[in-house]
Amino acid sequence: MIEITLKDGSTKKYKKGISAYSIAKDISESLARNVLSANFNGTKIELSTEILKSGELNFYTWNDDEGKLAFWHSSAHILAQTVLSLYPKVKLTIGPSIENGFYYDFDLGDQTISENDFPLIEKKFMFFASQKSEFRMKLLSKLDAQAFYKKEKNPYKLELIENLNDGEITFCDHSDFSDLCKGGHIPHTGLVKAIKLTNIAGAYWKGDENNKQLTRIYGISFPKQKFLKEYLTLLEEANKRDHRKIGKELNLFTFSNKVGLGLPLWLPKGTDLKNRLQSFLKKAQDKAGYKMVETPHIGKKELYETSGHFEKYGMDSFQPIETPRKKETFLLKPMNCPHHCEIYNSQNWSYKDLPVRYAEFGTVYRYEQSGELHGLTRVRGFTQDDAHIFCTPDQLEREFIKVIDLVTYVFKAVSFDVFTVQVSLRDPNNPEKYIGSERNWNLSEKAILMAADSKKLDYNIKYGEAAFYGPKLDFMVKDALGRKWQLGTIQVDYNLPVRFDLKYKTKNNEYMRPVMIHRAPFGSLERFVAILLEHSGGNLPLWLVPDHLIILTLSEKYEKYAQKVLNKLKINEIRALIDNRSETVGKKIREAQLKKYPYMLVVGEREMKDNVVSVRHRIDGDLGTLTIETFVKILSTEIKKSNLIQV
Numbered sequence: 263m264i265e266i267t268l269k270d271g272s273t274k275k276y277k278k279g280i281s282a283y284s285i286a287k288d289i290s291e292s293l294a295r296n297v298l299s300a301n302f303n304g305t306k307i308e309l310s311t312e313i314l315k316s317g318e319l320n321f322y323t324w325n326d327d328e329g330k331l332a333f334w335h336s337s338a339h340i341l342a343q344t345v346l347s348l349y350p351k352v353k354l355t356i357g358p359s360i361e362n363g364f365y366y367d368f369d370l371g372d373q374t375i376s377e378n379d380f381p382l383i384e385k386k387f388m389f390f391a392s393q394k395s396e397f398r399m400k401l402l403s404k405l406d407a408q409a410f411y412k413k414e415k416n417p418y419k420l421e422l423i424e425n426l427n428d429g430e431i432t433f434c435d436h437s438d439f440s441d442l443c444k445g446g447h448i449p450h451t452g453l454v455k456a457i458k459l460t461n462i463a464g465a466y467w468k469g470d471e472n473n474k475q476l477t478r479i480y481g482i483s484f485p486k487q488k489f490l491k492e493y494l495t496l497l498e499e500a501n502k503r504d505h506r507k508i509g510k511e512l513n514l515f516t517f518s519n520k521v522g523l524g525l526p527l528w529l530p531k532g533t534d535l536k537n538r539l540q541s542f543l544k545k546a547q548d549k550a551g552y553k554m555v556e557t558p559h560i561g562k563k564e565l566y567e568t569s570g571h572f573e574k575y576g577m578d579s580f581q582p583i584e585t586p587r588k589k590e591t592f593l594l595k596p597m598n599c600p601h602h603c604e605i606y607n608s609q610n611w612s613y614k615d616l617p618v619r620y621a622e623f624g625t626v627y628r629y630e631q632s633g634e635l636h637g638l639t640r641v642r643g644f645t646q647d648d649a650h651i652f653c654t655p656d657q658l659e660r661e662f663i664k665v666i667d668l669v670t671y672v673f674k675a676v677s678f679d680v681f682t683v684q685v686s687l688r689d690p691n692n693p694e695k696y697i698g699s700e701r702n703w704n705l706s707e708k709a710i711l712m713a714a715d716s717k718k719l720d721y722n723i724k725y726g727e728a729a730f731y732g733p734k735l736d737f738m739v740k741d742a743l744g745r746k747w748q749l750g751t752i753q754v755d756y757n758l759p760v761r762f763d764l765k766y767k768t769k770n771n772e773y774m775r776p777v778m779i780h781r782a783p784f785g786s787l788e789r790f791v792a793i794l795l796e797h798s799g800g801n802l803p804l805w806l807v808p809d810h811l812i813i814l815t816l817s818e819k820y821e822k823y824a825q826k827v828l829n830k831l832k833i834n835e836i837r838a839l840i841d842n843r844s845e846t847v848g849k850k851i852r853e854a855q856l857k858k859y860p861y862m863l864v865v866g867e868r869e870m871k872d873n874v875v876s877v878r879h880r881i882d883g884d885l886g887t888l889t890i891e892t893f894v895k896i897l898s899t900e901i902k903k904s905n906l907i908q909v
């Protein structure tokens with residue numbers, strides 16, 4: 263007898279082996295119609311897989327990430343089939359699902375594909391999809407697999423197979439198409455009801471610039487036409503909110519090829535914005551017991567060899583800097599942690615001194631592939647809102663709670679109200695992968711979960727996702743368009759304290775290693791500003807906005823009065839400027855709307871005579887005439903209200 267336990271805890275019993283799909287059907291017809299993938303005893307399986315023993319079975323639909331991934335992974339197979347049928351000389355490489363859809367990398371040889379070809383490819387794709395071909399896995403011997411791709415003259419697949427073990431090489435077939443694949447498919451192609459190819463770009467084989475450049479085609483597919491329509495509307499809205507576009511409109515930042523790709527240049531208004539974010543965070547951190555530190559942008563190579571970062575980033579990053587005389591080698595800082603460890607090591611610590619919390623707005627440099635660079639979200643130099651906490655194992659849970667409080671507080675202040683949390687723990691089947699004692703891991707995993715529970719966080723646990731040096735908790739925010747972004751992270755580290763020989767003296771005069779926590783609520787200020795701009799569509803909270811208002815003169819005659827108004831505003835810390843061009847006030851208002859100033863003050867003859875201003879709100883429109891003092895009072899209160907830190 264096989265006993266199958268389902269997600270809700272209920273069980274099903276079967277006399278003999280049965281496929282996952284048949285079990286879905288046994289549960290309900292609607293589940294059978296909607297199921298996209300399954301997981302048995304923690305391992306991804308095909309729905310056609312015959313289950314022969316008792317265990318836990320989870321089904322996934324379009325509503326689950328796992329379901330979407332199987333859907334998009336399967337769609338990549340259909341795309342490969344389609345492109346191969348239209349361009350028979352193409353060489354297939356790899357095609358994974360990604361966060362929003364999938365891609366496939368092709369070696370097109372001397373052929374080319376452009377966006378103009380997308381409609382034709384999409385049409386053929388839907389033709390293949392509509393054939394309802396089943397996805398079937400098959401096991402091939404290494405020799406047979408190699409023979410298959412030798413016949414196809416495909417060096418890429420041969421290279422992949424070279425690194426696989428005989429007996430573990432599987433292919434997925436559908437219709438008359440076959441591709442090397444590890445598995446994870448939907449039952450059949452007919453479930454794909456809509457496709458949109460979204461982009462085409464160059465991509466190097468295995469991401470290595472020394473390798474051949476391939477053509478990457480991106481797409482996204484859906485189980486209903488309606489979902490595609492919704493997605494396209496969302497995309498249109500997202501394009502309007504593109505932070506690169508808003509950043510330009512608001513004069514926040516720029517890039518220059520002369521300075522270098524991926525190195526943001528902050529303009530005055532952007533710098534002010536960044537500084538406001540930093541001082542907001544600094545105040546919050548001061549209250550939470552952090553001390554600010556500052557460390558240089560470079561460090562000796564040995565420092566990063568000690569920390570292990572050289573091994574991790576060295577080869578793929580900016581290359582070392584050699585000094586002119588003495589043979590000393592430096593690296594641009596890829597992480598702030600090693601520097602903070604050395605600050606910790608600059609004095610002796612007793613258990614009474616802990617926890618120690620060092621915070622720094624530290625700029626770090628990482629060499630991202632040029633194809634990966636994107637506005638402020640993927641850059642080569644960025645400022646982390648970094649901090650490291652050194653504490654005793656017993657203090658871990660309390661420190662975690664404090665960090666969670668800080669992060670959620672920060673999110674609230676910028677109205678990121680919807681966020682989820684992922685807790686990454688060890689893979690229980692592979693304990694040897696991790697550094698640090700069993701006891702410490704148990705302690706820290708328990709501490710994280712207790713902290714997340716006590717803060718009533720909506721979290722899910724991912725086993726096996728922890729770094730080798732410690733478990734972590736990541737915050738994912740959903741922006742106004744429902745897109746998920748990874749922001750803040752809190753990570754326990756048992757590795758660096760060993761590598762840097764960090765210690766403190768216990769009550770019994772023994773030396774112990776402190777536990778280290780890395781944390782960054784925003785992650786990087788660049789990325790955070792980008793997400794903030796896209797989330798708010800450029801309508802930033804009043805406490806952050808570059809300028810609260812613009813004063814519009816009815817004609818140049820009123821410049822002096824406008825200046826007088828401006829001075830009064832400035833004394834009250836209201837950020838404002840004057841538009842005194844000889845344009846109509848109608849045009850000035852329209853432009854001010856586009857620049858997203860929350861308020862506009864119109865001044866002319868009447869306002870000057872009565873010592874008042876005519877107030878317009880960007881969204882609410884005309885608010886009538888007010889004395890300057892009254893307006894200042896109203897706006898100041900509003901600004902304060904928008905900034906929780908001042909309440």
Ligand SMILES: [Zn+2]
Nearest residue numbers: 434443444445
């Ligand atoms: Zn596959």
Ligand SMILES: [Zn+2]
Nearest residue numbers: 597598599780
């Ligand atoms: Zn760190």
